[in-house]
Amino acid sequence: MSEEVFINKVLKGIGVSSGITYGRVRLLERGKIPINKRPIKEEQGDKEILKFRNAIKHAVEELNGIKQTMPDDEMRKHSFIIDAHMLILQDEFFTNAVINTIKEDKINAEWALDIVVSEFLSSFEKVEDSYLRERGQDIKYIYDRLVRILVKGKSSGINDFNIKGKMIIAAHDLSPADTIQLNLNKISGFITDVGGRTSHTSIVARALEIPAVVGVGNITGLVKNNDTIIIDGDEGVAIINPTKEVKKDYIVKQIHLKVQRREFLRVAKLKPETRDGFKMKVGANIELLAEMDIIERYGAQGVGLYRTEYIYLSRKELPTETDHYHIYKKLSENKAMEYITIRTLDIGGDKFVSNIEMPKEINPAMGLRAIRLCIKEVGLFKAQLKGILRASAYGPLKILIPMISGIDEVRRAKAILAECMDELARKKIEFNKDMKFGIMIEVPSTCMISDKLASEVDFFSIGTNDLIQYTLAIDRVNEYVSYLYEPMHPAVLKMIKQTVENAHAHKIEVALCGEMAGEALYVPVLMALELDEISMNAYSIPKAKKIIRGLDHSYCKELLDEILKRDSGREGNLLLRNEMARLFPNDFIQCYEE
Ligand code: PEP
Numbered sequence: 001m002s003e004e005v006f007i008n009k010v011l012k013g014i015g016v017s018s019g020i021t022y023g024r025v026r027l028l029e030r031g032k033i034p035i036n037k038r039p040i041k042e043e044q045g046d047k048e049i050l051k052f053r054n055a056i057k058h059a060v061e062e063l064n065g066i067k068q069t070m071p072d073d074e075m076r077k078h079s080f081i082i083d084a085h086m087l088i089l090q091d092e093f094f095t096n097a098v099i100n101t102i103k104e105d106k107i108n109a110e111w112a113l114d115i116v117v118s119e120f121l122s123s124f125e126k127v128e129d130s131y132l133r134e135r136g137q138d139i140k141y142i143y144d145r146l147v148r149i150l151v152k153g154k155s156s157g158i159n160d161f162n163i164k165g166k167m168i169i170a171a172h173d174l175s176p177a178d179t180i181q182l183n184l185n186k187i188s189g190f191i192t193d194v195g196g197r198t199s200h201t202s203i204v205a206r207a208l209e210i211p212a213v214v215g216v217g218n219i220t221g222l223v224k225n226n227d228t229i230i231i232d233g234d235e236g237v238a239i240i241n242p243t244k245e246v247k248k249d250y251i252v253k254q255i256h257l258k259v260q261r262r263e264f265l266r267v268a269k270l271k272p273e274t275r276d277g278f279k280m281k282v283g284a285n286i287e288l289l290a291e292m293d294i295i296e297r298y299g300a301q302g303v304g305l306y307r308t309e310y311i312y313l314s315r316k317e318l319p320t321e322t323d324h325y326h327i328y329k330k331l332s333e334n335k336a337m338e339y340i341t342i343r344t345l346d347i348g349g350d351k352f353v354s355n356i357e358m359p360k361e362i363n364p365a366m367g368l369r370a371i372r373l374c375i376k377e378v379g380l381f382k383a384q385l386k387g388i389l390r391a392s393a394y395g396p397l398k399i400l401i402p403m404i405s406g407i408d409e410v411r412r413a414k415a416i417l418a419e420c421m422d423e424l425a426r427k428k429i430e431f432n433k434d435m436k437f438g439i440m441i442e443v444p445s446t447c448m449i450s451d452k453l454a455s456e457v458d459f460f461s462i463g464t465n466d467l468i469q470y471t472l473a474i475d476r477v478n479e480y481v482s483y484l485y486e487p488m489h490p491a492v493l494k495m496i497k498q499t500v501e502n503a504h505a506h507k508i509e510v511a512l513c514g515e516m517a518g519e520a521l522y523v524p525v526l527m528a529l530e531l532d533e534i535s536m537n538a539y540s541i542p543k544a545k546k547i548i549r550g551l552d553h554s555y556c557k558e559l560l561d562e563i564l565k566r567d568s569g570r571e572g573n574l575l576l577r578n579e580m581a582r583l584f585p586n587d588f589i590q591c592y593e594e
């Protein structure tokens with residue numbers, strides 16, 4: 001903890017949950033408890049093993065206790081994270097590794113645990129992709145809990161802290177168990193030293209709408225309890241002990257954001273239709289079931305993209321057909337959604353899950369990813385397809401296949417789906433035989449053959465995150481080339497244009513669900529390109545609707561013609577930005593030549 005008193009100290013991290021908050025810090029210190037190596041005599045081995053087994057039992061009881069006392073239903077939805085921790089604690093491979101180390105190295109339980117966990121973590125840390133690396137955090141949380149029990153007899157929970165009034169929790173890293181046992185009424189923000197967009201804490205903070213900034217570096221070394229702090233979850237910024245002036249600026253910004261959000265929420269439920277009658281559906285992208293309430297409030301007409309990877313991530317065993325079925329059935333039961341697009345497993349590239357063994361690849365973004373893996377591991381694919389089919393009997397589900405590169409993959413995926421239908425029909429299990437079947441357009445080859453693909457499927461969904469990555473040859477997770485990420489690049493625009501024209505010539509619909517859809521700036525271009533749907537994170541929906549409702553489609557088309565005459569994405573972007581600043585001066589800033 002810092003002795004220095006900082007004033008107006010600005011820290012930069014990753015804004016993972018939107019909103020601005022200001023309050024007093026409650027430092028959640030989970031510093032490493034010092035442990036000692038203690039050699040033991042052979043006959044003391046059983047005593048240490050018993051101590052370790054009791055610690056496991058105690059930890060499971062603590063976690064069970066947390067589950068029972070979770071403050072409200074919203075939290076309880078996330079209790080699967082605690083279940084995942086309990087499964088690791090009860091994993092025989094893990095416990096046997098510690099017990100064998102006690103026996104073989106003749107050392108105390110804490111030290112044996114430390115050795116085993118360090119070995120586990122070093123394998124996790126070598127992995128470059130964020131999803132799998134974040135799972136190493138789960139092992140750290142469990143280690144922390146067990147060491148505290150072994151050394152102190154109990155592991156302090158977050159509720160041991162006497163939190164008065166609203167607090168901003170500052171921690172090295174919040175364990176998922178910490179996050180979900182917090183009493184929401186007392187917490188107005190999170191800030192952590194480590195973590196990324198895909199960490200459990202970030203996902204849960206977003207789903208619960210608590211502003212959060214993670215990956216700040218050393219917040220726990222810089223703040224003390226009761227310091228004041230501003231958290232800006234949009235900009236990924238925190239300011240320790242802001243002066244009155246800075247605080248005032250942020251209060252103004254906070255009020256502005258609140259007013260803006262209120263104004264946006266007013267238009268959230270309005271129809272996305274231009275002044276001259278052009279309609280474009282506005283959907284939401286989700287990762288968690290818990291997000292359904294939020295997307296409804298923010299005016300989503302449907303779910304344009306449900307990234308199902310999180311289902312695999314949140315459990316130790318692979319999800320079964322029945323697990324899938326229950327999740328998708330729950331989604332189907334939300335009658336406010338006109339459609340729910342379930343994308344089949346898209347792992348590989350920058351996304352990994354620990355329960356599927358993947359080969360080590362030099363270039364995973366172009367490797368055994370998404371549909372390529374599903375076609376290879378048919379059993380894995382069929383469990384998900386059958387789960388979706390069974391749930392399709394209850395609501396307007398659509399199926400979306402990621403990472404298609406050619407027509408043979410589409411036909412193979414359709415053949416596997418047909419097998420699943422046969423198998424269900426034979427068992428007399430109900431499903432929607434006409435469920436819409438679509439593919440992601442995110443590999444450049446699919447834009448070029450979109451005329452052929454359009455006669456094979458019911459809809460397209462353009463994934464610009466990957467389409468831009470593969471078209472412009474820029475790794476989407478590499479910060480050194482991120483300046484080349486240009487949605488207005490003429491090549492990208494021409495690809496989208498060609499895809500939409502071919503789709504419409506075959507009378508099928510086209511959605512766009514990459515991050516580009518959530519940037520209000522691009523909405524006029526997407527309307528001009530005549531996309532049938534744009535799908536984005538919930539918070540961007542109201543602003544997108546405001547833009548749609550404030551423009552004429554004919555104007556958007558003229559604007560796109562002008563943008564397409566420009567030689568580069570930068571020039572097109574400049575023109576677009578300035579036009580939007582002219583038309584919506586409160587929402588966009590004029591920009592001069594960069
Ligand atoms: C995309 O590639 O644009 C997309 C929506 O999928 P993801 O970001 O999950 O790869």
Ligand code: MG
Pocket residue numbers: 402442463465466
């Ligand atoms: Mg993609």
